[in-house]
């Protein structure tokens with residue numbers, strides 16, 4: 001259970017609750033959801049398996065692992081890119097996690113009504129000092145776990161809190177679906193309109209899938225390196241992908257219909273332009289609920305829900321900090337405590353740019369103009385480069401490495417350890433074959449992303 005819990009803990013996080021509904025709303029709804037699920041199981045699952053296999057085979061961090069499998073070549077740069085992506089992704093992730101923590105503190109102290117008021121999200125993210133405190137608190141908690149070695153405790157909590165999150169999601173879904181106009185939202189979420197299928201939808205679906213599964217930067221190589229040889233890589237990887245998709249899908253099923261209940265004229269796509277979608281929608285859902293169950297109880301439920309999201313985010317920030325830390329410990333020979341402190345320091349410093357890029361500082365809020373002259377904030381840029389562009393590149397390179405350098409025979413051999421029936425099975429043929437396809441699909445989507453995001457060129 002240890003590996004599955006840790007990997008699922010890494011996978012389930014803000015990507016599911018914050019990212020998935022946001023990208024679904026931005027990309028026209030059901031068509032996005034379908035493409036997402038297809039990509040998870042066809043393109044991402046093989047990468048999940050090969051990352052775990054590389055990690056377990058070598059028992060090393062991503063850089064050390066590639067050095068060991070292909071000594072004297074440049075392949076370890078893929079690991080270095082992963083380490084760098086981990087630092088950069090954590091730098092904005094922790095800011096958003098801080099917002100969730102802030103929303104918890106506000107609602108537990110009676111501020112739910114204010115959170116639900118018009119324009120509050122903009123005011124909230126525009127106040128730098130408060131957010132610095134929230135982000136700092138989150139960083140300290142992450143650091144304490146990564147250096148304190150209380151991972152066993154976290155796993156125990158994950159075992160209780162992840163199902164609790166799912167139950168709470170379900171209860172809220174049932175509530176929201178009985179509201180007026182919710183069915184229009186359900187239709188938007190579930191009935192595909194494939195004319196909305198553009199290059200952007202495909203790009204977003206792939207990068208969101210990589211992000212949500214913690215793929216493409218070696219997080220699963222690192223966790224795989226701690227996995228016992230007796231465990232079944234295939235079933236573990238499959239369960240992680242399934243749990244992660246189930247929670248993302250449920251979060252969408254809650255948030256998307258909830259947008260439509262906010263009233264006529266609220267456009268899902270408009271509301272999801274910035275990072276604020278769930279921060280605008282959720283307080284209103286709970287305020288609505290207050291009409292039935294009273295303000296105090298609704299505030300209690302809201303606080304509890306934000307706390308659950310904080311926990312989900314924490315098990316992800318741990319894995320994001322773990323990758324660079326494991327690299328520094330193994331490859332630079334620095335003690336774990338010092339390594340984690342140095343990495344956390346760098347992350348926090350870079351994170352200030354994201355913290356200030358939502359209105360607090362003009363410089364960071366209008367950092368670079370692209371694709372055609374629109375000013376983007378530091379946080380958006382970090383997300384565009386390290387999450388939307390480079391994670392799929394990591395997946396492309398790791399699958400290329402597995403297919404052509406490490407070779408599928410070795411990949412199969414590692415899965416067969418702990419799952420003897422795999423040898424010679426149809427499953428083995430499938431995964432050994434698909435590993436040759438994944439590099440091409442991800443490469444094509446990468447080109448597509450670069451053209452669309454940075455040059456405003458739409459291939460379709």
Ligand code: PHE
Nearest residue numbers: 011013014015016211212214
């Ligand atoms: N998968 C995490 C989430 O969905 C984010 C993450 C990405 C964690 C990459 C580790 C590595 O929130």
